Amino acid sequence: MPAKRIIPCLDVKEGRTVKGVHFTGLRDAGDPVELGARYAAQGADELVFLDITASIENRPAFARLVEETASVLNIPFTAGGGISSCRHVETLLRSGADKITVNTAAVLNPALISRLAAAFGSQCIVVAVDIRRGESGWEVWTHGGRCPSGRGAVDWAAEAADRGAGEILLTSMDHDGTTNGFAAGITRLIADAVPVPVIASGGAGRISHFIDVFQQGGAEAALAASVFHYGTIGIPELKERLAANGIPVRPVSEERRENEAD
Amino acid sequence: MNIVIIEYNGGNTRSVQFALQRIGFPKTVISDDPTVILQADRVIFPGVGEASSAMRRLRSLRIDRIIPDLKQPVLGICLGMQLLCSGSAEGETPCLGIFPDMVRRFPADKKVPHIGWARIRHADSPLFRGIAQDEWFYFVHSYCVPVNPGTSSVCRHGVAFSAAMQKDNYTGCQFHPEKSGSAGERFLTNFIKGDV
Numbered sequence: 001m002p003a004k005r006i007i008p009c010l011d012v013k014e015g016r017t018v019k020g021v022h023f024t025g026l027r028d029a030g031d032p033v034e035l036g037a038r039y040a041a042q043g044a045d046e047l048v049f050l051d052i053t054a055s056i057e058n059r060p061a062f063a064r065l066v067e068e069t070a071s072v073l074n075i076p077f078t079a080g081g082g083i084s085s086c087r088h089v090e091t092l093l094r095s096g097a098d099k100i101t102v103n104t105a106a107v108l109n110p111a112l113i114s115r116l117a118a119a120f121g122s123q124c125i126v127v128a129v130d131i132r133r134g135e136s137g138w139e140v141w142t143h144g145g146r147c148p149s150g151r152g153a154v155d156w157a158a159e160a161a162d163r164g165a166g167e168i169l170l171t172s173m174d175h176d177g178t179t180n181g182f183a184a185g186i187t188r189l190i191a192d193a194v195p196v197p198v199i200a201s202g203g204a205g206r207i208s209h210f211i212d213v214f215q216q217g218g219a220e221a222a223l224a225a226s227v228f229h230y231g232t233i234g235i236p237e238l239k240e241r242l243a244a245n246g247i248p249v250r251p252v253s254e255e256r257r258e259n260e261a262d
Numbered sequence: 263m264n265i266v267i268i269e270y271n272g273g274n275t276r277s278v279q280f281a282l283q284r285i286g287f288p289k290t291v292i293s294d295d296p297t298v299i300l301q302a303d304r305v306i307f308p309g310v311g312e313a314s315s316a317m318r319r320l321r322s323l324r325i326d327r328i329i330p331d332l333k334q335p336v337l338g339i340c341l342g343m344q345l346l347c348s349g350s351a352e353g354e355t356p357c358l359g360i361f362p363d364m365v366r367r368f369p370a371d372k373k374v375p376h377i378g379w380a381r382i383r384h385a386d387s388p389l390f391r392g393i394a395q396d397e398w399f400y401f402v403h404s405y406c407v408p409v410n411p412g413t414s415s416v417c418r419h420g421v422a423f424s425a426a427m428q429k430d431n432y433t434g435c436q437f438h439p440e441k442s443g444s445a446g447e448r449f450l451t452n453f454i455k456g457d458v
Binding site for chain 1: 274277278280281283285310311312341366369370372373374375376377378379380398400401402403404418419420427440441442443444
């Protein structure tokens, strides 16, 4: 049984992290590579880098960033943002990303998931699913949460897994940014409906939210951005509390603690 | 030290190369050329993706013929380890047959793929020198090799499976040492420098 994973997410624009980062001692808070290495040293289990520029002309810059990150990090990381083709995926994997995420392009063309899984293996294909609760239940939204797709959340997650997604990254747009907790209920419905791991995202504000999404939500991993960037929650403390609540985590080693104290 | 990483299916060769850089071997070679592979002091055989297409690719590059004859230490990582076995349930694929065992799919009662950090137990072997029992390594796989006489390290995901195997000059690891933090780097260092 693998440990439940803690995954900081870094939004990157033009090669720089965009959300405010309130770490002391960082040489350059906007440098995604330095920030990623810092999280790794703190005991993050994986990282996600999302290219929020995602315009075609800036893709080479993101691939270079991925390559630089891969040379420094000794933990796995996922790259995503605007991915719509096998070629784009190949570039990022060859640059050293362990996994990639697809979102809108997969909803518009579900066969893309099948093609990517066949070409690169399910283990590196994360399908990101953005959802909102509407009158008819949880619905999938695309284009960064701007467009309703008409697809039901559970139905789409099940199809994505069927087509070869290795993981589902589930973000409740209703919860994202609220710091009021993850959408544990729908996370549980999807975790029970798909055979692959579900990464919960959106809404983390307190340590108890992580406990809920693992215990009630059945998530295999939890992703967050601001609580880590602003230092509201430290990963060593988070992991200690999870362990104290009987949730299996990879503990932050003494060695990593010392690095952090530096 | 001439270290060659076999390139055959566009997998995670760069990640392995970067990890070797971090542990002090900056000049590793990534190659699909049998001549280059045969001359290596250490051969690393990584791999991600699906078994039958990976075997097809190895055959088309004629690397399938040289791997069983290598005399230098060889390390198969993840799919690379699975391809060193006699066959895989993935695509009903005959593999290289260095390890006599069959690769099986995980039972469906657990989340598959098995993704994330898991603890391993290991035998007393130079490969695991300096690595504690129950140390955490990073895994990502849907198929596994059952525990067998060649198993040198065991992990569990519903069932016990081989986290590492050894036979003569061949080593396989199901985990990704290149992504397993400092323990993974120690494992790679042991493979490169150690008496394996």
